[in-house]
Amino acid sequence: MTGHADGLAPETRAVALGRPPRTPGSAVNPPVELTSTHVTPGDFADGVPIYGRYTNATWAALEEVLGGLEHGRAVTFASGMAAGTALFALVPRGARVVMGETSYNAMLALARELDAVGDLRLTLVDVADTDAVRAALPGADWLLLESPTNPLLEVADLPALIAAARDADVRVGVDNTFATPLLQNPLDLGADVVLHSATKYLAGHSDVLLGALVTTDDALHERLVDHRTLRGAIPGPFEAWLALRGVRTLGVRLARQQETAAELARRLAEHPAVARVRYPGLPDDAGHAVAARTMRGFGAMVAIEPVGGREAATAVTQRVRLWTPATSLGGVESLIERRRRIPSEPTTVPEALLRLSVGLEDVEDLWRDLDAALG
Ligand SMILES: *Cc1c(COP(=O)(O)O)cnc(C)c1O
Numbered sequence: 322m323t324g325h326a327d328g329l330a331p332e333t334r335a336v337a338l339g340r341p342p343r344t345p346g347s348a349v350n351p352p353v354e355l356t357s358t359h360v361t362p363g364d365f366a367d368g369v370p371i372y373g374r375y376t377n378a379t380w381a382a383l384e385e386v387l388g389g390l391e392h393g394r395a396v397t398f399a400s401g402m403a404a405g406t407a408l409f410a411l412v413p414r415g416a417r418v419v420m421g422e423t424s425y426n427a428m429l430a431l432a433r434e435l436d437a438v439g440d441l442r443l444t445l446v447d448v449a450d451t452d453a454v455r456a457a458l459p460g461a462d463w464l465l466l467e468s469p470t471n472p473l474l475e476v477a478d479l480p481a482l483i484a485a486a487r488d489a490d491v492r493v494g495v496d497n498t499f500a501t502p503l504l505q506n507p508l509d510l511g512a513d514v515v516l517h518s519a520t521k522y523l524a525g526h527s528d529v530l531l532g533a534l535v536t537t538d539d540a541l542h543e544r545l546v547d548h549r550t551l552r553g554a555i556p557g558p559f560e561a562w563l564a565l566r567g568v569r570t571l572g573v574r575l576a577r578q579q580e581t582a583a584e585l586a587r588r589l590a591e592h593p594a595v596a597r598v599r600y601p602g603l604p605d606d607a608g609h610a611v612a613a614r615t616m617r618g619f620g621a622m623v624a625i626e627p628v629g630g631r632e633a634a635t636a637v638t639q640r641v642r643l644w645t646p647a648t649s650l651g652g653v654e655s656l657i658e659r660r661r662r663i664p665s666e667p668t669t670v671p672e673a674l675l676r677l678s679v680g681l682e683d684v685e686d687l688w689r690d691l692d693a694a695l696g
Contacts (some may be wrong), residue, residue, distance in 0.1 A: 328388045331503050332572030334389040339382035339565060351382035353562040375550055379451055379561040384533075386525070386568055389534040390502035391515050396545040397561060398632035401498065401518025402427050403554040404532030408465075408494050408516055410548050411541060414442050416462035425471045425496065430665060432465075433591035448477040449608065450641035455482070458489040467496035467506075469608065471650075472624050472660050472676040473669070474499075474599045476608030480615055483510045486603050498522070498651075504616045508537050521651030522570050522621075525574055531556050531564045574681065575654065578621035581687065582679040586623050588688060594633075594695040596673070599624040621691045622650060623677040627695060631672040638675070640694035643686055 326334050341347050357373040371377045380397050389394035398404040405428050412418055412435075420432055422445035436443040446454045450464055454477075457465065464486045468477035479495065486493045494514040495507035499520045507515050517523055519531040536542050549555055556564075585598035601612035602619030612619055627633040637657070638646040644657045656678040660666045679687070 331390055335386060335568050335571045336483075339384075339386040342675040351562075351565070353377060354378040354558050358569045369674070373558075374553060374555055375532060377558050377561065379558040379565070380556060383561045383565045383568070386565060387517070387519070387533050388535055390568075390571075391497070391508055391517075392506055393508045393515070393535040393537040394539075394542045395533050395535045396542065396549060397519070397556045397564075398532040398534070398549060398554050399556050399560075400530040401516070401520055401532035402431070404430075404516050404518075404534050405431060405496075406552075407545050407548045407554065408514060408534060409435060409441070410446050410494075411494075411544060412463050414440055415442065416461060417442045417444060418463045418465060419444045419446055419454065419457045419461045419491070420465040421467055421470060421477070422446060423448070423470045423473050423475060423667065424465070424467050425498075425668060426663070426665050428465075428467070428496065429667060447475075448482075449475040451478045451481050455485045458486060458491050461489070461491045463492050463494065465494045465496070466498070468505075469499045469601060469612070469620060469622065471499060471501075472622075472674060474601060474608065474622060474624055475608075476612045478600050478611045478615060479505060479507055479512075480510050483507065483512050487511050497618070499620055499622055500616060501571065501575055501620075503571065504618045508535065513538055513541060519564050519568075520649065522575060523571060523651075524564040525571060525652055526563070526567050527649060527652035527654065527656075529560045529563040529567070531560050536665075575618075575621065577681055578679050579618050581682075581684045582621040582623050582677075583619065585677070585679060585688060585691070589623070589625055589691075592692070592695060594628050595625050596628045597626040623679065625675050625677065626671055626673040627675065629673075631659070631661070634673040634675050636696075637691075637694045638694075641690055642694075643682060643690035644677075644694070650676070652678065653681045655680035655682055657691075 359370040384395040493512040495512045496516045498518045515535045517533045590598045600623045601608040
């Protein structure tokens with residue numbers, strides 16, 4: 322399918338791309354290419370595989386799908402944070418980086434570490450405050466956005482912010498993990514690089530860690546491949562195959578998860594034991610207007626703060642029977658987590674905040690379990 326994806330819906334691309342060439346008797350699925358080295362008699366020949374740290378047929382198939390979904394060229398990595406490390410490696414030494422103050426905790430910790438050793442100069446902003454982000458751009462080199470944010474579900478006005486960054490000659494990276502390529506495509510808006518923790522919705526089954534960067538810029542693509550090759554931040558072939566297997570069903574999974582999340586958010590907003598619900602699909606949510614204008618859906622992540630604070634929140638995670646108390650998100654099984662139990666979680670996240678990753682179980686079963694746990 323390479324090169325023939327134009328005009329196909331993303332749900333179709335997820336299924337149709339990354340397949341072996343159609344010859345009589347050929348396999349429908351790409352192989353898990355488990356080899357560290359390749360037969361290469363004679364001299365170097367362009368395009369002939371040499372070694373497993375440089376190229377792998379299973380990565381290539383997955384990259385064709387992820388590139389097709391995000392409208393660029395994908396490079397896969399060992400995890401989302403390996404992809405994040407490669408993204409920071411694009412930033413020139415000492416450059417100024419503007420980044421969301423409520424970004425994913427490990428991305429924020431890494432940025433702070435790079436700032437502390439002088440590799441970059443970090444300016445933290447509220448990504449939901451478009452004017453504040455714009456004001457931070459003059460003199461900056463990179464703008465790193467995440468939207469919706471993990472776990473506060475704030476929504477950045479990506480079209481406005483990416484346009485402002487381009488006007489100010491600032492390069493843009495967007496962590497699109499929560500939205501997935503089905504809900505927004507930052508490269509189409511002019512972003513330079515998109516990051517995915519494919520561990521989450523793309524692979525979708527909580528059985529693999531994998532990351533990806535996608536770019537339309539051939540020079541950046543080459544630097545990212547070089548980074549992966551020299552630092553050895555490569556995905557395992559089997560992990561790449563699992564992610565490929567998972568991403569085939571992204572369309573139906575996300576559609577169902579999103580529908581269930583919207584229904585649960587509506588009910589939770591009425592629940593007497595819930596003090597606050599964050600979900601961009603709720604009309605009175607702070608991010609609703611921007612999400613409704615810029616995204617093709619509101620996603621399947623919900624955050625709630627039970628009445629009674631931290632203890633009440635912890636008790637909910639101990640009482641659920643169907644929801645699994647665990648970190649991570651985007652899988653087929655519904656997960657619930659009090660984020661601040663993790664010491665590295667930023668204090669911008671309320672102590673009582675429970676992050677809900679809505680899976681594929683029946684909505685009434687999920688509701689009954691949550692309702693009973695909330696008491
Ligand atoms: C999980 C996550 C990451 C990191 O990905 P890993 O696969 O865990 O390394 C980065 N960004 C966001 C938004 C995430 O949720």
